[in-house]
Amino acid sequence: MRHHSPACARLVARAIETLRPAHVLVEGPADMNARLDELLLGHELPIAVFSHYRDEKRTATSWTPLCDYSPEWVALSRGHAVGARVRFIDLPAWHPAFVERAEPLANRFADTEARYTEATRRLCERFGSDTVDALWDRLFEVAEPQGLAQRLDAYFDVLRGDARAEPGDRAREEYMACWIRAALARAEGRPVLVVTGGFHTPALRTMTGTGAGSASAPWPEVPEPPAGALGGSFLVPYSFRQLDSFAGYESGMPSPGYYQLLWERGAVAAADGLLRQVVGRLRGRRIAVSTADLIAARSLAEGLAAMRGHPVRSRTDVLDGVAGALISEALEQPLPWSGRGTLSAGTDPAVVEMVAASTGDRTGRLHPATPAPPLVHHVAAQLARCAVVPGRTVTNDLTDPEGLLRSQVLHRLRVLGIAGHVRESGPMTGADPVFTERWEPAPAHGREAALIEAGAYGARLDEAAAVALAERARSASASGAPPDAEAGVLSGVLFDAVLCGADALSAELLGTLASRVGAVAGLGPTGEVLATALHLWRHDRVYGVAGDPLLAGVVDEAVGRVFWLAEGLHGGSGVDPGRLRALAVARDALRHADDLLTLPRAAAVDTARRIAADPAAPADLRGAALGLRWSLGCGSEEAVGRARSLAAVAPHELGDWLAGLFALAREEVAGDAGTDAAGPSLVDALDDIVTALTGGDFLAGLPALRQAFAFFPPRERERIAERLLERRHRHGSARSLLRTSADPLELARARALEENVSRLLDRYGLHTRQAAR
Template sequence: MSEIHVFGIRHHGPGSARSVRRALEELAPDIVLVEGPPDAQSQLPMITHAAMKPPVALLVYASDSPSQAVFYPFATFSPEWQALSFALERGIPARFMDLPLSHQLKTEEKEEAEGEKELHDDPLGTLARAAGYTDRELWWEHQIEQRSDARGMFEAILEAMTELRAHALFPPAHTREAQREAYMRKTLRAATKEGFQRIAVVCGAWHGPALVAPSSAKTDDAILKGLPKTKTEATWIPWTYSRLSYRSGYGAGIASPGWYGHLWQSGGHPGQASFTWVSQIARLLRDAGIDAPSASVIETVRLADALASLRALSMPGLAELTDATLSVLCHGDASPMNLIRTKLEIGESMGEVPEESAAVPLQRDLAAAQKRLRMKPIADPKPLELDLRNEHDRGKSRLLHRLNLLGIPWGRLQEIGAGKTGTFHEHWTLAWDPELTLALIEANIHGNTIESAATSKSSEDARNANLAGLTALLDATILSELPEATDSVLERLQERAALSADVFALMDAFPPLARAIRYGNVRQTRTEHLASIANGLFERIVVGLLPGCASLDDDAATRAREAIGRVHESVALLDRADLASEWTAVLQALLGRGEIHGLVRGSACRLLLEQRIIETVELERLARLALSPAAPPAAAASWVEGLLRGSALLLLSHDGLWDALDAWIASLSDEAFVEMLPLVRRGFSNFGAAERRRIGERVKNVGRGPQARAPSAGPVLDAQRAAQVYPVLSQILGVEIP
């Protein structure tokens, strides 16, 4: 007669894992059945591989649709991991017994389409509330994780769950929970028929009663009848402590995986766990420049022990150590606790899996590239600076840009500098998220190598992209050094540009071409075929800009100003006299067109002023026109905002401009002034503090002092009356005028 021993656990916890290990050693089972996906049965031998270092996760996904996937995470302190390790180390058969994902993935798809939802109870929360706890995590830690004697614990858990299930609202037989438990019972019957005498079952505590309760094979077969099925694949992937809170498969979230990892490593010795934990906190604080003497470490441990005694606990837990740390090491300041929480309580330890683990070709190609370029994936964000004149660094840049094209953002580009394609330096931040492995598997449909997959996906994306999307894609393919993809994008870009009537979309497409032409040699990009496309775009921009800027609202004017600025930079970058002459003529034409939005006219005036194409007399004339009483106040304020965008130093010496601004503000009615004040302040908001101070000094001298022009006529400035205006001007400029 077979004996079935059910060990109901919570899915992550050092106390549970230690108790399961001891119980299995005492039982010496013939087979160990663990709640988990039978689809991954072939991956179990990898657990004892020397290169396997938790935290890791089993990834099970649909072969024809990798986006349908489930992660099953394991840490060293996971009871399932210890149970499987126990069995495999001793040559005892070990099997997963949950409902296969080949059924669950298709069922999930159907349930989502039909809008069905599971009913889930919170058994731990119910028990915690019955015991007077408001925190289920704290209750579990006190009752299970800190338990020094585990005898009778699993029997008590089974009894408690049986009582809870008897009074709980349980899902009907056709739902997922019932199907899972029916399959578990089916697996138990199969093990019994095979002749195993002592069968150990490690599963979530809630399922325990369903596995020992009488049930017929006929009933379970009826529950499982007609389940859809799909082909699945499984592999091991590295995981992180921070991702152990990810709820997928049976991976229930835990609040403090770093703390649990520390408890496991300490071997369950209370005194050692407390002292080494506080020592790590002190080291972390010292690294952050916070004083943490050894005497304070000892005092913190003593206070934690005292708190545990007051709370009738056998040993200090995380709550006691946290309270003691806050009081002693942090002197009541909660700010350092955020650092402790992130770096220690949660942690960012990342596991490793053997190279022999099942992988799609794209994974293997990435692993080979990472090894060749010495780019080990880690979870903690890490800065990476590259010099593109160095071939090794260029290889890293190519890889990161190509992965981004594939939707695998291992690296995020932080800063490139002025000429995006032309600079020799790139600044990245690298951080490997385990979910990127799933994205990598999905991307394998595009090709078996990073280069071929990125080329294929870029060409496909180009077929459906609009002009703005093609512009971004062109930039990405050039940075990725994918000549075939670049040619494909350029061809599509040329077609789209020929049909586009949106001049601003054309202007957005011009800068990447200009950068590629100017700096193509940095990435060895062929540029001879880019010039003709760029010339065609530029001519259409020149022709369409004036009518395109007519009758714009505020949002459209902002877009126009930004597009004009980018094209202006691109023309300067190309350094061609013919293009510069045409562009200058267009900007000058914008200045005198009344139907053009004030923001655009002011920006054009600013660009021409910076190139010294507009002289002081002309600037003053334009200012008087734009700020005349006949001009609507909102249009005048927009012109000021456009003109002031940039360095203030260029404008400080233009007396006529300040006189015009002064006269305009003085001419506003009280209502108009209140309405225009935010717009005017916005115009000055981009200046630095030093620039605003100089502007304040300049405003004080409008119409007087050595910088003022000799007054030929008009009233003498009344200093007393002028002083009354200073508070208002201070508010406009955002600086104090003495």
């Protein structure tokens, strides 16, 4: 059979009623056999078996969906009703057989395996179908029921042929064959019905033969997760949207709403029902559909069905008919049912609504007696304790223990992806002086399923949030994201851990963060992580993590990484605020957290000395390295000499160098400006340097110089202006020098233009004649 096929589901139902088998064996996770009664409690379908697995190397999650027209569901429910012994016979969904590829398991039932791509291509060509789904509908769903089993055999024989399955599929088939042989040995001459995906059927027939199984064939053991690993399965509500291939579910049939109608009412009524649903949704979205349009759509669908050789209108006939009747302009994208996959950007709005109508909006519901993971009950208890009510705004005073606890509970739910509330305001960094936060209610669609799935992370809300954060940190580098993005993830993980509460700052999480920081390749991104960790360690007494020894490990690792990356950085021009911030935060760590660091202060200062003297390093980084040394009490005597040397050799780099210097030693430079030391201050030296620049050099360097002096706040700029007036023996308001009637850059350009014009007039003697006249 094919998963989620009404035709196959009817065939299974007829077989059970006719054969009254002793055993019904179903392709599905065998670890659910002890809990099959849970599946038969009386749920509203669709539902799914959610399976999870986690160890130090691998994380896997999987969903096995079941809806009314799933052959597996019919086999379970009808088989139980006739007294057959019903069992799942596939390996557990977390088993390595499902994850041969490096990436975690995304879906168990992939119909798009490369091994039968060529066969399906030829079949589609032979029967004039655009897609495998349209081919399937023609051959099985809207075809006459007579001979269905024989057509299915022929179809899957063509797809599988004598191809050897991949190792994972072979392991699964061998395991399923063991169950079949054991059931045959115990059937006492009665039939054994095996319901599996059609791809596996030829191989299973070969492995088990047609006779009875060996009397000594035991029931296979159900694999258990290895020691130290966590794994299990729970039932979760599912929806038609999740089942739909247009939403990304590769192994399902598209348009589950249509196939539900097909299962309930038959092919003719399903086509009429689909047309009504599509027209109703379009009209509900204020897309005009007249009676004439409706007649035209039905006529087109009937004509297409006749032309394509369909005995009745199929799903694609109806959708093509509506599209042909309503859409008169050229489409930017092909009609989605002419292929497979999610909807593309630019899809016509009417087509989007047609797809949504064919999908349906049904959402499953679990029976109240369905066992749930411990996390579900713990969350309910936590919300009751904190008086958090769905649909109501929550305001938390973070200085109050009750408000802080309520905040932590809501943040833990947010980290786990549990819908219900969205934070609208609150502290955004460890140094943010905000002590209240507000959460607004949000749509809670899928909340029950998300809670059950989050149970894979732990039994308690705080534990589950900590594990989820550690997994985010581990996957940051594995995702192949650029360094900036990776560091952003790490910083977000660190702050989220604090928001979730000190208990979430587990040794595992902080150890993972520290190891990931050591692998970040960018200086700016590393500084971002360091800034977050250092601010939290120094200031965050609201959340109770100030001085946390686990945070200290992240700070230590990041400081060492900053200096290692800075010394190896060569080439480039301009000012990079990220790397300047990284050195500034490393400087702050040396000032305020020296006892935490394995990098000695003297070694850090010596590294800065080498960077400051390295001509291959970027100018702003050289200036920042010198500023770091100056701000830590050494290197001030070098500043004047290096400024003069740079102005003589590369005046175009002077502004960038000063930006780095001021970013790290702004206070020292401003304080030095008003002193009467024996030697000239840096401001005095810069005054001389800038005054001596040629007009062209000054104009070229002015933007960078302005950027550099922007590091000074207004009061310190005024102090520098006072020093400049003093050097010129002028009296007046220093503040007025900071206020110009126009952009200083435009004034400089105007002055340069005037000088050029004056020189041109002098060259031709025009300036002298004008003066004489």
